[in-house]
Amino acid sequence: MSTHIEAKQGEIADVVLLPGDPLRAKYIAETYLDDPVRYNTVRNAFGYTGTYQGRRISVQATGMGIPSISIYITELMVDYGVKTLIRVGTAGGLGPDVHVRDVVLAQGATTDSSIILNTFGAGLYFAPLADFGLLHRAYQCAQQKQIRVHVGNVLGEDRFYNDEMDRQKLIDYGVLATEMETPALYLLAAKYHRRALAVLTVSNHLITGEETTAEERQTSFDEMIVLSLTVAQGL
Numbered sequence: 001m002s003t004h005i006e007a008k009q010g011e012i013a014d015v016v017l018l019p020g021d022p023l024r025a026k027y028i029a030e031t032y033l034d035d036p037v038r039y040n041t042v043r044n045a046f047g048y049t050g051t052y053q054g055r056r057i058s059v060q061a062t063g064m065g066i067p068s069i070s071i072y073i074t075e076l077m078v079d080y081g082v083k084t085l086i087r088v089g090t091a092g093g094l095g096p097d098v099h100v101r102d103v104v105l106a107q108g109a110t111t112d113s114s115i116i117l118n119t120f121g122a123g124l125y126f127a128p129l130a131d132f133g134l135l136h137r138a139y140q141c142a143q144q145k146q147i148r149v150h151v152g153n154v155l156g157e158d159r160f161y162n163d164e165m166d167r168q169k170l171i172d173y174g175v176l177a178t179e180m181e182t183p184a185l186y187l188l189a190a191k192y193h194r195r196a197l198a199v200l201t202v203s204n205h206l207i208t209g210e211e212t213t214a215e216e217r218q219t220s221f222d223e224m225i226v227l228s229l230t231v232a233q234g235l
């Protein structure tokens with residue numbers, strides 16, 4: 001067991017899906033995995049392992065924000081040897097062509113968090129990037145499944161409520177959507193030489209005010225989840 005995960009060695013698969021919300025972890029495990037076994041309830045950050053089309057896969061809730069996901073993914077990689085990490089999250093749309101229910105594959109992650117500065121020091125602006133192999137597979141899979149998908153830069157913000165953020169400038173520079181964890185996922189995956197990808201469903205649009213109903217959110221979550229499970233299953 002690690003500090004925040006009570007699983008025994010061997011109970012977590014080498015590929016893990018990472019929703020922020022513990023209830024999304026429960027939903028994924030109970031809806032899509034065969035024979036799911038819950039290995040973690042510490043802080044209600046539920047974690048499950050089961051199989052998807054014969055492939056052993058885990059799902060671990062990460063909570064909200066960079067400090068929280070950093071704890072879970074560090075323990076997954078360092079204490080449990082996890083090799084592949086796929087975030088399945090929600091995001092707020094920013095770009096004009098991005099609409100609610102679309103899927104965004106985060107090719108890179110811009111941030112206002114100090115994790116980059118704290119890691120590399122002043123004057124060196126590390127670019128947190130997705131694993132290209134995972135990104136390529138996810139894009140191909142989205143095309144095959146006819147899921148509306150965008151690939152590009154996302155913003156991983158330190159604050160959900162953030163009046164000071166100049167989002168228009170980021171939109172002008174092509175940033176597609178905003179969320180709160182991907183820069184840490186990509187930075188720490190690079191640190192430990194693991195593969196990572198964030199697959200995001202657009203749940204609302206910060207500029208147009210577009211929103212999803214609960215039912216629409218469920219359907220679009222299902223597309224993101226099946227896409228991510230299909231990528232994981234093929235590894």
Ligand SMILES: O=P(O)(O)O[C@H]1O[C@H](CO)[C@@H](O)[C@H]1O
Pocket residue numbers: 019020021063064065088089090091160179180181
């Ligand atoms: O839906 P999840 O995965 O939690 O992701 C997004 O939702 C939360 C904010 O509501 C933040 O964690 C953000 O990144």
Ligand SMILES: O=c1cc[nH]c(=O)[nH]1
Pocket residue numbers: 090091092093160178179180203204206
């Ligand atoms: O971080 C997030 C997630 C979903 N929607 C937002 O507006 N922000």
